[in-house]
Amino acid sequence: MADTTLDPATMAAPQRAGGGPSMAAIVSPLLFFALFAGLPFLLGSGDTFVLTIASRILIMALAAMSLDLILGYGAMVSFGHAAFIGIGAYVIGIASEHGMEEIAITLPMTLAICGAFALLMGAVSVRTSGIQFIMITLAIGQMAYFGATSLARYGGDDGLTLWGRSLVFDTRLLGDTTTLYYVILATLAVCYVLLSVIVASRFGRVLRGINESEKRMEALGYPVDRFRLTAFVIAGAICGVAGILLANLTEFVSPAYMTWDRSADLIIILVIGGLGRLHGALWGALVLLGLEEAIPWLFSDILAPLVSPVEGGGGFGAWWQHVCAVIAENWRVILGPILVLVALYARGGLVTLLGREGRA
Amino acid sequence: MDTTLLLVQLLNGLQLGVLLFLVAAGLTLVFGIMDFINLAHGVQYMVGAYLGVVFLALTGSFLLTIPLVLVGSFLIAVVLEHLVFRKLYRASHLSQVLATVGVLLFITELVEIIFGPQLYQIPIPAFLDGAVPLTDTLQYPVYRLVVIGLGLMLAVALWLAVSKTRLGALVRAGATDAEMVSALGVDVERLFLFVFAFGGMLAGFAGLVAAPIVAVEAHMGNQVLILCFVVIVIGGIGSIEGAFLGALIVALVDTLGRTFTTDIMKLLVDPSAATTIGPALASMLIYLLMAVVLFFKPRGLYPAKA
Amino acid sequence: MSALVVDGLKKRYGGLTVTDDVSITVEEGEIHAVIGPNGAGKTTLVKQICGDVAPDEGSVSLYGRDVTHYSVHRRAQMGLGRTFQITCLLEGFTVLENVATALQAKRGSSFRFFRPVATERALNDAAFALIARVGLAERAGERVANLSHGEHRKLELAVALATEPKVLLLDEPLAGTGPEEVEPLIVLLGEARKSVPILLIDHDMHAVFSLAHRVTVLVNGRVIATGSPAEIRTNPAVLEAYLGEEGELAHTEAAGA
Incomplete structure (x- = not known):
């Protein structure tokens, strides 16, 4: 065999594990970002309702993507990741309560505080694995949650309404919902690129190697826990950014942002979308949050009017209207089976259904 | 703090402990033997309570309701195992989480659709209504004492069954090494099904027994589920003794913590700060406890696996 | 000594x-x-x-x-380099990546976050040389999971040697x-x-x-x-x-x- 065909640099490129993206891995995020960038034009001006939902999808995608760094690439199933959304949001809320609204100051503050909290959470958890890791992260997440409920001065259980959205270099740039939407989208894109670069770097390769075989990486001389902890801190800090965005979107901060079911949502987004791919988090968030909106809408606005009740009420029409109303109200009764089906038949996540990537 | 209150809270803690044990027993065996994380296990507890409401309304007799709830819970667990869970034993933990959350959402919402959002309660059966004097000033409800007694008896029975019978030996062996059990020629599928359904039945029974004490509503299983995970992790996955010990520790720490943390805090910081920090700290206690236990004994107090 | x-x-x-x-x-x-x-x-x-x-x-x-x-x-x-009795390799990685990951442990810091590792020519060339030495040159781009048992043993050796x-x-x-x-x-x-x-x-x-x-x-x-x-x-x-x-x-x- 001639050496030209075996050039190591070109051979590594098409391999996903080598950090080089496959076609699907390039097309899929581009499609996602193009779709969301075009959304305000499709909607026309003034439709803040859908734009707010879309903003929420992007924020959850960002949080889930940061979790993917430790869960998908580092095999650390954190059941307390939503704590960082909450902490990020609370930094904005508490700073605003004290009259500090400038993002140029609150952003580094959030990164530092979330990073420090992640360092603490990681320091006690990275030495464990499996269910113990899940439970320790759950425990610390719950403690953060209960800690937030005890902040009586900042609303306690009820949460805290912001005085306003953050200032960007002393301007009310984020006041406009469409502008905020694009800022959120741009932040997500920047974090996507940043995380993609990290995953393909030396550090990322070690992280992926640990995921493959911790024993082997130890034997190669890698201090496994230190790499894990570093990844944990990066993920926590990025997730804090999602918290900043969420606080600005809702202009409200609450302990409810960091309950364990929020953390479970992040995991579910990743499992739906596909682990260890980053863009899996994008599609997963779109599907999960999209379903949360689409199912009630489908039943109340589309299916219910299909059959109208007969004059004077009663009959199949009335029954149909009733069923649709009940399901629109209790829409999780539809979501539940969908999640089961995804778990049973779409192993590896929806992204694998979009196209076979890099596994050849 | 006075001793009467302490005694009452100890008994309340004990009563919560035995209920937690009944739910946690199935959870820990299923996890230990099949390596299966079942987030839908709390649903069995909730469904048990609702079955109690329904069967009591139909039969009018608490004593008749008990066997009906046991059979009902058992059958529901069998159906769930057949339709969903058995396909996931070999899947990753994350797939299991996704699927069991799906089942949890479906059943919770279905119950809410059928029964509506209102709270239900089962009246305390007449023959167990009343209170016994424990000290001069303290009376304690008979029903709660019976729950404690029944729970302890079941715990002993379960421990005997697991440690002394052939089936129990298989279950223990399965928790340690499932492949070895299948190598012995045991029908592992049926063993799994039985353990699963039996665990569901215990949780359903716990729901029924709890129904006269707590409000019956569709989400009642969620809080119990998280507590039970704390219990089995503290106790050690797959171990009945561990589940029992863990349940008592968690229940006592939680119950006593909620009662006394604020008072204790008042000794340390000023009262207004204590009243805001106290409740939050009380809620954190069990998680703090779990983090500490895991830090020193990562496999829990009584791990089943060698 | x-x-x-x-x-x-x-x-x-x-x-x-x-x-x-x-x-x-x-x-x-x-x-x-x-x-x-x-x-x-x-x-x-x-x-x-x-x-x-x-x-x-x-x-x-x-x-x-x-x-x-x-x-x-x-x-x-x-x-202290070692091989494992039961093959212990990074299954999802390619042959080349396994060896390069081992080399990376000794050559420069692995706390580098931005440069794509796949383009690190020196690392890849050295890895390839080792792979050629154990006779796996033609399999360099193959995922480890697809190798035969004998190839696994050779790769174990190459990985161990790569830790210098x-x-x-x-x-x-x-x-x-x-x-x-x-x-x-x-x-x-x-x-x-x-x-x-x-x-x-x-x-x-x-x-x-x-x-x-x-x-x-x-x-x-x-x-x-x-x-x-x-x-x-x-x-x-x-x-x-x-x-x-x-x-x-x-x-x-x-x-x-």
Whole structure:
């Protein structure tokens, strides 16, 4: 065999594990970002309702993507990741309560505080694995949650309404919902690129190697826990950014942002979308949050009017209207089976259904 | 703090402990033997309570309701195992989480659709209504004492069954090494099904027994589920003794913590700060406890696996 | 100075003493083999040398430095390379990436977050050279999961060499390989010896006697003999232990190896 065909640099490129993206891995995020960038034009001006939902999808995608760094690439199933959304949001809320609204100051503050909290959470958890890791992260997440409920001065259980959205270099740039939407989208894109670069770097390769075989990486001389902890801190800090965005979107901060079911949502987004791919988090968030909106809408606005009740009420029409109303109200009764089906038949996540990537 | 209150809270803690044990027993065996994380296990507890409401309304007799709830819970667990869970034993933990959350959402919402959002309660059966004097000033409800007694008896029975019978030996062996059990020629599928359904039945029974004490509503299983995970992790996955010990520790720490943390805090910081920090700290206690236990004994107090 | 000194290692599990006062030295430039029947305590010995298991008594030193209380990765950083008895590779990675990941541990910091590692030419070239050396050049782009067993063993060796070890511990490098695969591996091991002293743990008498400069025989956790292959072949205690077990030694001898 001639050496030209075996050039190591070109051979590594098409391999996903080598950090080089496959076609699907390039097309899929581009499609996602193009779709969301075009959304305000499709909607026309003034439709803040859908734009707010879309903003929420992007924020959850960002949080889930940061979790993917430790869960998908580092095999650390954190059941307390939503704590960082909450902490990020609370930094904005508490700073605003004290009259500090400038993002140029609150952003580094959030990164530092979330990073420090992640360092603490990681320091006690990275030495464990499996269910113990899940439970320790759950425990610390719950403690953060209960800690937030005890902040009586900042609303306690009820949460805290912001005085306003953050200032960007002393301007009310984020006041406009469409502008905020694009800022959120741009932040997500920047974090996507940043995380993609990290995953393909030396550090990322070690992280992926640990995921493959911790024993082997130890034997190669890698201090496994230190790499894990570093990844944990990066993920926590990025997730804090999602918290900043969420606080600005809702202009409200609450302990409810960091309950364990929020953390479970992040995991579910990743499992739906596909682990260890980053863009899996994008599609997963779109599907999960999209379903949360689409199912009630489908039943109340589309299916219910299909059959109208007969004059004077009663009959199949009335029954149909009733069923649709009940399901629109209790829409999780539809979501539940969908999640089961995804778990049973779409192993590896929806992204694998979009196209076979890099596994050849 | 006075001793009467302490005694009452100890008994309340004990009563919560035995209920937690009944739910946690199935959870820990299923996890230990099949390596299966079942987030839908709390649903069995909730469904048990609702079955109690329904069967009591139909039969009018608490004593008749008990066997009906046991059979009902058992059958529901069998159906769930057949339709969903058995396909996931070999899947990753994350797939299991996704699927069991799906089942949890479906059943919770279905119950809410059928029964509506209102709270239900089962009246305390007449023959167990009343209170016994424990000290001069303290009376304690008979029903709660019976729950404690029944729970302890079941715990002993379960421990005997697991440690002394052939089936129990298989279950223990399965928790340690499932492949070895299948190598012995045991029908592992049926063993799994039985353990699963039996665990569901215990949780359903716990729901029924709890129904006269707590409000019956569709989400009642969620809080119990998280507590039970704390219990089995503290106790050690797959171990009945561990589940029992863990349940008592968690229940006592939680119950006593909620009662006394604020008072204790008042000794340390000023009262207004204590009243805001106290409740939050009380809620954190069990998680703090779990983090500490895991830090020193990562496999829990009584791990089943060698 | 000796490359590796194992001195008086003791490990008990309950009432059972699994390694009992085991002492072995590996000198620079030599292959020192440890043989012993199943249950002799070879695996536990390896674990203590690598740092997976802490000994109850005794010490492990690398080039005069006591590493008994060092973690696995620290020993590896200090130059203790190893292969695993049961193949332990990064299954989802390619052959090239496995070796490059090993090289990366010694060449520059791995706390680099921005440059794509796949474009690091120096790393990839060096990795490729090692892969070619063990005869896997044509499989460099293949995922490890798709390799044959013999290829796994070769890659294990390449990965171990890539850590640029000062002592190499080979835990049954020939385990499970077919007869046609053993020969090239033995040639490879003989070549590797020129650059690094080796502690070779194995069953395969044929390979051991043809490669090793010295042989230590482990039975029931104790060292019963240490010496040159010729001495070991004729050592009565060794013959007895092995004849009792499987008679493999006698067979090897009869074959005139």
